[in-house]
Amino acid sequence: MIVYSGTKREFLDDVRSNVIADKVETEVLRRLNRNSPRNEKMSWENSLQYMSQVLWDEDIPASAGVAIEYNLPMTNRRVDFILTGKDKDRQDTAVIIELKQWQNVEKTNKDAIVKTRFQHGVKETNHPSYQAWSYGALIQDYNETVRQESILLQPCAYLHNMDFGHVINDPFYDAHTSRAPVFIKQDAIRLANFLKKYVRYGDSDNILYRIEHGVIKPSKNLADALASMLDGNPEFLMIDDQKLVYETALNLAHKAQTGQKQTLIVNGGPGTGKSVVAINLLVEMTNRELLVQYVSKNAAPREVFKKKLIGSKKKTHIDQMFKGSGAYTEVEQNQFDALIVDEAHRLNEKSGLYGNLGENQIKEIISGSKLSIFFIDEFQRVTLQDIGTNDSIKSWADELSSTVTEVNLSSQFRCNGSDGYLAWVDNVLQVRPTANTTLDDIDYEVRVFDDPNVMRMVIKEKNRLANKARMVAGYCWDWKSKKDKSDMDIVIPEFDFEAQWNLTDDGSLWLIAENSVDQIGCIHTCQGLELDYVGVILGDDFVVRDGIAVTDARNRSSNDRSIRGFKTMLKRDKELAQSLTDEIIKNTYRTLMTRGQKGCFIYSTDKETLDYFKASAICSTKQEIKSISSPFDGLALNIVSIEEANPYVTHVPIFDIQAAAGGFSDSQMADCNEWVELPDYIRVSEGMFVAQVVGESMNRRIPNGAWCLFKLNPGGSRNGKVVLVQHRSIEDPDHGGSFTVKLYQSVKNFEHDEQVNVKVILKPDTLSFGYSNIELSDDSEELMVIGEFLSVVS
Incomplete structure (x- = not known):
């Protein structure tokens, strides 16, 4: 999606009329459904004035295309400026221009990372050449029209407020500036000459239109790409804060080898690429001959990853790479060069089947490695036994003399790159208040269903495409089929709906098993993994009364070990018990509702709660699958x-x-x-x-x-x-x-x-x-x- 588009002539007219920033602001509100902060509008006014001066060159054709704020496919990131036309060979070309207000930068020892001053102080960030190149590479990767029609993408960066370019063009960054040259304040003529090299003729074939409406290929799934990644192939391009986290971790790994113990805390919500960065670090550190392991409390992601690697690696090698969080109770101090802990919010105090081993998993991981990396989202703690918090990690790191570095991931890659949907989930579950009270203009498929049978039919229809659609539910029904495989677990009598929990035969592999779409999963078999579409059944542990979310752990199944100890705690401290279980229940549904890359479908067993979700979603609730017959045979859409x-x-x-x-x-x-x-x-x-x-x-x-x-x-x-x-x-x-x-x-x-x-x-x-x-x-x-x-x- 492009916020503003026109010809060079139209763009220059809008700048001369002093309306360009207003037009962009209006389109951001209309298309993205958000208001623009004052500093963002000021940056448009400033940067676009400088770009207009560059484009005044008469040799840049008036019919060249101009796009401002192009939304990168499947993410929440945007390209600042694109100029389109044809080069001297008449090849369709789009020049991607990253615009920066920066005045000064500092060099770092991290690949593609510089320091500069932002509103709240000096921080590390991507070198603008890397940022421009990575954005172009992402478009090339996801936009099939760009690839198939051979539209040339040429990135560059323009730092129009910067007087001196010796740091930004330091030879240390040659690998990036050679792919995407960077221009500073005095380089306006050089930039114009650069643009003329790639845009000799105008955009006569609607290049902007073709890019904006290009066919977007489906998102990659981490589990599917794992084998290729471990073979050294860059399956996932890291952009913005992902690249910063990755380079920070590698830098700390080097420091840790010199004797100073290091701990890195990476905060990131659903879909911010925590697991992608974790696996990339596992690959790179292994290639650097460091002794490193990927750690997760939840067995499901480990077992899915192992299953995907069968046939490409030796089983002993696979088992050594992926470990449970309880595997470090008896390791020697600093035995590992690095331990990469995914879903660190799920760590427990004790280890072992009966919770009788070790002292504290956080302590044991930090103690056992020179560098410990914790990827964490405190809003995904889903059992009373989960102890993974920033404070607890920092406390143990301090006790074990490990230097703590804390960074954040914010780029959104799941839920179709929609920050708005994630904010809506937080608001509708009343995890935290947000401005996203409805799904208006949110580019992500959400449906609320009156009938669970209809939702099941839709999930099965979606699953036919790639075996990546499943139903999940809150743990509010006993697991009867564990003992009797003919018994049904989740029964909703008024709709004659019956289903079983995921089978013991599939175990942690339920999410990728063939035909497992017939069963319903829970938090323990899908956390840390992703689907294309997820259908969520909310049970009676979460209901809404007069607009207020009310949680009750007593309505969960007695088989649910995530709230084990709740009744005893209730007797000792009722307020604390209710507060903790309220957090667990809301976090559980938040996690379930953010598993889908393309869509989330919702049903609640409670009528008032269902009406509440329907009002919040503002979407149709009477969807059903219709048999496709002539003249529409072959159409794979509902x-x-x-x-x-x-x-x-x-x-x-x-x-x-x-x-x-x-x-x-x-x-x-x-x-x-x-x-x-x-x-x-x-x-x-x-x-x-x-x-x-x-x-x-x-x-x-x-x-x-x-x-x-x-x-x-x-x-x-x-x-x-x-x-x-x-x-x-x-x-x-x-x-x-x-x-x-x-x-x-x-x-x-x-x-x-x-x-x-x-x-x-x-x-x-x-x-x-x-x-x-x-x-x-x-x-x-x-x-x-x-x-x-x-x-x-x-």
Whole structure:
């Protein structure tokens, strides 16, 4: 998504009119649903003035494209400025420009890390060349349109307030400045020359449009990529604070080898990449011949990772890399070079099956390693036995003479990169108040269901795509099927709903096991792992009364060991017991509701609570799977009736082009009986519709039979865009109908000093032979441009 886009000429006009910052601020509010702080608006006013001065160079074409604040795919990060056009070889090019207000920087001994002054003091941060390059690499990685259509991405950085560039261009950073040159205040002409090298001609082929509406490939899953990572392949590009944490950890590992014991605390919420950084550190430290292990209290991530590595590594090697948190009760002091503790909030005091070994897991890990790294989110402590807190880690580090460094992860990679969704979860569960009281304009799929059977059907439908959709629940039902495999555990009689907890046969591998979608998981089998879609059943341990969240641990199953000792504690200190279990219950549902990369579906056993979630979510609750039949065979998306759809929020109408009579119209769109649910990465808007494109005439962009998303009645210039058109006298070479999808070109001449359309050329875009242009005289009564192609959706 691009916040602001236009041509160079339009951008310069907006800057000269002193409206550019206002326009960007307005679009941030409209598109991102957030207000811009004063310092952010001031940075736009300042930086964009400097960019306009660079772009005044007449050799930079007026028709070059300008984009401001482009949202990186699948993250919450944005590119400051993009200039698009064609280079001397007429190759489509986008120059990514990272803009900085910095005046001074300090060199560090960490790769791609510098120090500079921010609002609250001097801090370490990414070198702007690395930041610009990593953003470009991320676009290249996720945006299939950029890759398939060979759009060249060229990063650079412009520090327009900096007078001296010797530090930012220090040879230590050559690896990054060579890929993304950095320009300072005196380099405005050099920057203009650099831009002219890559943007010699204007953006005549809608490069910005193609980048913004490009096909985004699915997010990677850490478990799936693990084997490749351990072979040294960079599967996950680390950006911003991830890179800073990674380099900080490697620097501390070096310090720890000299004799000074080190402890690193990494704070990060769900989806901030804690496990990705942890695994990258495991790989790099192993390559540096350090004795290092990955540690987790929860068995599920360890066992899933081990399962994924079978066949690529020896079992003994795998077992040595991944350990439980209770494995260090008898290790010698500083036996390991580094211990990397993921989900450190789950650490316990005692170890062993009966909790009778060791003294304290935090103490034993710090004692046993020269460098101990704790990845932690205190809001994911989910049992009364969890002792992992920042304070407890710092206390033990101080006692064991280990120097503490504390850093934060904030870049969001789960939940479609939506900070808004995570804030909504905290607000709706009343973990903490946030401004996100509804899901308005949040780009993440959330549905609240009246019927758990319907939610189960939707989860199964989603699971067919990649075996990455599961249902989970709060531990409010006894595990009867553990003893009797024919018995049902989770029973909701009023809906005739029955299900079993995850089978003992699957154990910690439930989340990736084949056919395990039929069972329901709990916090212990999914924490530390991720899915594409998660369906969450809230039990009676969390209900809402008159808008207030009320938790009651007594409504949890007696089999639930996470609140073991609660009743005894209740007798000794009722207030403390209720406070601790309230935190545990809310944290449990917070963790469950943030397992999905693409979407979260919700059902509550309590009617008032269900109504509360529906009001907060503002989304349809009567979704159901409908059998797909002709003429929509082959469409891997949910189709529902208009009564069941959430029009232009999650659903758009779907048409059979060849059956469409009399063209398309707003009224026809509104009366359409069949509506389709769009994938979660698409921001739905009025006028969108889905139709099938048949044939090979556009196979460079659109495969034969693909279902595509269009925008009705597109305004502005159509030149260079792919459009759906209807004309009485044409016959599409693939299906013979009067509708066709082609590249649109308008040929214009000057008559009496006015530019007039002469003819329209509809061009194929194909790797196949036998397709020719369709040329039509410009006759508005005959030719109807129905819609503009946005993307392939199935």
